[in-house]
Amino acid sequence: MRFRHRAAAGFTTLLLPLAGLVGLASPAPAAGDASSATATYAKTQDWGTGFEGKWTVKNTGTTAINSWTIEWDFPSGTSVTSAWDADVTSSGTHWTARNKSYNGTLAPGASVSFGFNGTGSGAPANCKLNGGGCDGGPTVPGDNPPSAPGTPTASGITDTSVKLSWAAATDDKGVKNYDVLRDGRAVATVTTTSYTDTGLTAGTDYAYTVQARDTADQTGPVSGAVSVHTTGGGTNPPPTGGSAVKLGYFTEWGIYGRNYNVKNLVTSGSAAKITHINYAFGNVTGGKCAIGDSYADYDKAFTADQSVSGVADTWDQPLRGNFNQLRELKAKYPNLKVLWSFGGWTWSGGFADAARNPAAFAQSCYDLVKDSRWADVFDGIDIDWEYPNACGLSCDTSGAAAFRNVMAALRAKFGSSALVTAAVTADGSSGGKIEAADYAGASAYVNWYNVMTYDFFGAWDAQGPTAPHSPLTSYSGIPKAGFTTADAIAKYKAIGVPASKLLLGIGFYGRGWTGVTQDAPGGTATGPAAGTYEQGIEDYKVLKTSCPATGTVAGTAYAHCGGNWWSYDTPATIGTKMAWARSQGLGGAFFWEFSGDTGNGELVSALSNGLS
CATH class of the missing domain: 3.20.20.80 (Glycosidases)
Known part of the structure; x- marks a missing residue:
């Protein structure tokens, strides 16, 4: 592949630079106390020169939380470079994350996550949530998240339902329950290692995975996926042709x-x-x-x-x-x-x-x-x-x-x-x-x-x-x-x-020159022809009407229109x-x-x- 252009558009709306975020107003006091909530951390991606981290706040109490603030320490050399869904500030190696205006309120049992990109290899320490321990008590949590459950198996498939079963996950403190995900979205939370999903559409394909949660409400990695095609209805067309x-x-x-x-x-x-x-x-x-x-x-x-x-x-x-x-x-x-x-x-x-x-x-x-x-x-x-x-x-x-x-x-x-x-x-x-x-x-x-x-x-x-x-x-x-x-x-x-x-x-594109007077290949030019994204190159969908083919050579079409000369299939x-x-x-x-x-x-x- 010769031409490669990566667009950075779209990042500015979600990845907020930390510069200028200091001096933000403190959040309003949270309802309840620190023991009614937990905060858990996970490194979700590591690409060598940096990493992506995620904090999840969970309201484990019986009353609503109106705001949340997480504090932690990173070792020297590890820092946050950008964040989303929270305002993150620092003082030396001490980091503070406060909720946004839209995600501070958590009903009982609700949770919210925010993420950040960082540099360095250190892990957070000395975590505090609304001034208390991040495990809902006076101490910092020390337990690990659960393992991935086994890939589900499907049985009893009908027009509208399927039974799923999977091997249990493991955890150092115990598994609390499992989220069942259909096409990446949670459809049920169960305490057993099986679930029957109903209300499906006949003749339709679905993909199921399972994710375990431990007694501290930490979620582990998602299992492998199983594909299910319900009976009845039509069928999706297979790829055309044989083995090519x-x-x-x-x-x-x-x-x-x-x-x-x-x-x-x-x-x-x-x-x-x-x-x-x-x-x-x-x-x-x-x-x-x-x-x-x-x-x-x-x-x-x-x-x-x-x-x-x-x-x-x-x-x-x-x-x-x-x-x-x-x-x-x-x-x-x-x-x-x-x-x-x-x-x-x-x-x-x-x-x-x-x-x-x-x-x-x-x-x-x-x-x-x-x-x-x-x-x-x-x-x-x-x-x-x-x-x-x-x-x-x-x-x-x-x-x-x-x-x-x-x-x-x-x-x-x-x-x-x-x-x-x-x-x-x-x-x-x-x-x-x-x-x-x-x-x-x-x-x-x-x-x-x-x-x-x-x-x-x-x-x-x-x-x-x-x-x-x-x-x-x-x-x-x-x-x-x-x-x-x-x-x-x-x-x-x-x-x-x-x-x-x-x-x-x-x-699926053409390459072209401008300043060309000769219709057949072999002509001289003055430079690349103009293209939508890059000089000298243009999509077929544009060229088929803007400069229709005028001949073929060596099994490929070419086109001479005005001073431009293009070749494409x-x-x-x-x-x-x-x-x-x-x-x-x-x-x-x-x-x-x-x-x-x-x-x-x-x-x-x-x-x-x-x-x-």
Whole structure:
């Protein structure tokens, strides 16, 4: 994937900088006393250079609490950098969090949480809640939260109900009860290890998890998920075609300026025509896999009209953001598999550190992908290293064996049942990037390679010559020999990568120049053509009407309109490429990325139909 732009929009409304928060008025006295409430802390995420923490206040008394204040000490070197749903201030190493105007009142039995981002590795100490102990008494709590319950099993499924059973959680002080979550939202709290959920809709998919609570009302991690399809009604359409992989990339940042949400996969009809989704991107930093955009990934609240389920997210549900939307999508289309892709053009520099200790890197990736909050969302991991032992945004010198070693470590850690894949170069030139790393040796550990057979040519060569960015085959006048899909696939086959482990890549966008007078490829230019988000690049959905194709070359369309010259794939050229992929025995095809397609998913349809 050549172009990678992460949007920071959306953070400013939720992550409040601490500067300027000192001097806030003290809260009104709380009703009742400190023994009628508890405060518990959890580190919900750690990405090496920082972490995310969460405090939860619980009213365990019989009268309402009108306000709350939590105080704690962090060791030197650990601090809060931003917070939400509370006003957080500090004096040296002593930290104080006070409720917002909207979440200070807690009815008996109610709870509220606030979160923060921090730096350092220390844990809070000397906790006080409204001046008393955070465990509802005079001392600081010392018990641990409960473990995750066993993944539920489903039985007795009818049109409107299902019985769920699970293995008990463990806790050092005892388990009090369990929350049963349907599609990420609590539907019941029970004291036993079984529950029958009723009032369901016939012929509908649901996902269930369970979370334990101990006697101090601390909640532990969420269990694994079980998918349930109620009897009766209709059935969701399975992915079209046979065993061919039909994969699309969904970008975490697409929910910002592009306003492309997971729900668009449903409304466009694309979700019913694909088999796999790669969610892009997780970061690679400090030799570890890390969250890319926590707000987009698991925090953003989607409204009812934006949500796959048609139900608005709530402030206190265990998981929000794109991850929860993908969970809802999988419930609706249970045949879909989702992989979490790490790296990409911008974040591939982190793989050099990862390659120094592949086992530690694989462990960090496994811990993140299998995090109990979203473990049921992901079916595997995709590595987008641009490029092993070669140059992309930066140059890597980790050696020819590094890529193989990383993929071997990932397979060893994730096991045989998980999907482990990689996006790889399509440089089929003599002495090119395919020859720089042991792709043949690494292929033994992957389910498939996403061969990035696009971005061969573009307006980074500002004066041209104009050339199709995704040529299927060579043609007279091609600027560089070996820069074609056919050359790349042939080279991978020649070094011993099975054809069935190679996917052909399609770009759902075009690349273009301006100042061009020649209609055919090979013309001169004065620079990149204007694009909606970046010069020299534009979505297919825009180009199909703004600059319709005027010809084809090497299996790809091109368009000359005014002084602009663009190349891009159309439904017709995708059909040609899919027929070629079938003739080569390839494992399928993939594309970058969903938001470039039309509202009715015509490129996805062409890819799916072409592989059927």
